Amino acid sequence: MLYSPVPLHIPDGFLSLIVSIICWVLTVLVIGTAISRTNKSLGEKQIPLMGVMAAFIFAAQMINFPVAGGTSGHLLGGALAAIVLGPWAGMLVMTAVIAVQALLFQDGGLLVMGANILNMGLATAAIGYGLYRAVSGQSKTVKLAVTGLAAWLSVMAGALLTSLQLWLSGTSQLELVIPAMMGVHALIGLGEALITVFALGFILQTRPDLVGEGSESAKGSKAWIYIGGAVALIVVLLSPFASADPDGLERVAIDMGFINTGQSAPYNIIPDYTIPFLGETAASTIAAGVVGVIVVGLIIVLVGRGMKAKS
């Protein structure tokens, strides 16, 4: 097998439509910013560079090392990509990697791709770069230590986000999915941390001009320190809280309006026979009617276009 999947890719069908759409919106906002930032700061030369770097992350995920009992550690790459390429370019590279994994290998779904990009591409890059940027003037030892921590936390962030999305979709139970996902990924994250640290150490030693002071990756805004720090802090604080007190998190979700208070459990977020968030009301019936009209209208437009187009 050429390609070994990382167990964070959510397939289609496991997230509800509304959770998928919320994740897509967040992802599109961040990627849109990333594209406009990279367009401003980088020349046409950067596009081939980012493309080959995306292929590099993809290929680097095939490098593994045996751990014990037939299991092996390998790289996810989000933190490494952001550290060596800068945060925005790193995010675009990870987006391309996850998109190709979903399109070509069905590793991760299409509708849930927004969530997968958010979990494995954007959150990982933000933590990886933010923490690394915080120690930019420090010694190599400090840099590498922080890189290891950042890489580990980035995997934990991905696992936490995945768990929360599965829970909000009513696919998994919070008090089971968080400890299970976080427990497994605490170990997977160690492999990620080790490979990232040694890879970065190797690059710092052989080509310090690429990642050292004055390079593209060192130019990232200081705001990343706060963004990455904040995401890391959420992971550190939220995961123990969520595993120890899942009811507390449900309480928060209810207060934030995610969960209809009249229902006893979170898996009812998506009521079965109505449009999400609207409930079994007249509004829902109207919305369903509107969707029907849009679909029929679309079909008419397509047939009309078909008649006009040359065969």
Next chain:
Amino acid sequence: MHFDAFDRYHEKESFLHRLDPRVKVLVTVVFIISNALLPDGAWLAFGFAWLFVLVNNLLSKLGIGYTLKRSIIALPFALIAITVLFSIPGKPLTTFNFMMMDLTITDMGLLRFVSILIRSWLSVQMAILLVAVTRFPDLIHALEHLRIPAVLTTIIAFLYRYLFVLTDEVFRLLRAREARSAAVPGSRSGGGVVWRAKVAGNMAGQLFLRSYERSDRIYNAMVARGYAGHLYTLNPHEMRSADYYATALAIAIIFVTHLLGRF
């Protein structure tokens, strides 16, 4: 390694192969959205959706069971949904003891679990069929036509173009590690886990440098051949009337199937 080592495209002369890639992407996405919105236990709609997949398999001339054979890929992830078996209130079906916890499978839980698996299984089959009847470069162009930003589609195009080159590079690195990992029978070669991780990390760093330097050469070569920031294609990708009719028909079928699941 051959340049299309990763492509899942299967060359055939069929209606689906000739269809405009945009149409195929759009119909696949609509099908998956419709699946995601189907309520739990909409067996009739699930059945018709599968029929839709089977008919498409036939239309592609890849054989009726083509996607079925490849669709187990999403199964490992099913483990994560297993908790719904016990967590949704409903009529108890069976109780068993697992790690000192009494777990009761309810009928509603079973219904939801099976529905999640079916939705996922149907969606993954359409995605498999999409890449089996569409060349990957055509797929990228379809995405560009569907307003995915050019920066992203170009990165994806490069990723696809150089993935096999870098995979060859990875195989060389792996072979080199293998060749240096000889051991006397009965004793282990090399150090502990951290040492092995260091070797893997150095390999990743090495791969990074080789990729970085290669991207420089690639860019220079492209500029030498007139690259000015945009990739061109000789394939016109024009929508013909058959493409429009096929889209309309497919969306109508998916819509009716969806309605069957709601009433």
